[in-house]
Amino acid sequence: MTTQGYRLFHLETYTINGKRKWAGLFKKRNKRYALHRNLSTEAFEKIEKKMIFNLI
Numbered sequence: 001m002t003t004q005g006y007r008l009f010h011l012e013t014y015t016i017n018g019k020r021k022w023a024g025l026f027k028k029r030n031k032r033y034a035l036h037r038n039l040s041t042e043a044f045e046k047i048e049k050k051m052i053f054n055l056i
Contacts, residue, residue, distance in 0.1 A: 001026060008035070009051065 010025040036047055 004028070005030060007031075010048070 005028045006026040007029050008024050009027050012023045014021050014023075034051075036044065039047070
């Protein structure tokens with residue numbers, strides 16, 4: 001999807017019947033993007049809000 005201009009902007013992970021599931025939301029953009037990992041929920045939400053409101 002990256003080659004078509006789509007960028008992942010939200011990622012969720014959860015379990016159903018003990019199996020890990022993933023869900024992501026993508027936007028078609030030509031702007032910068034970043035992937036953050038190994039963050040606490042609080043830290044991730046803070047970065048997410050900044051990205052949603054285009055403050056990064």
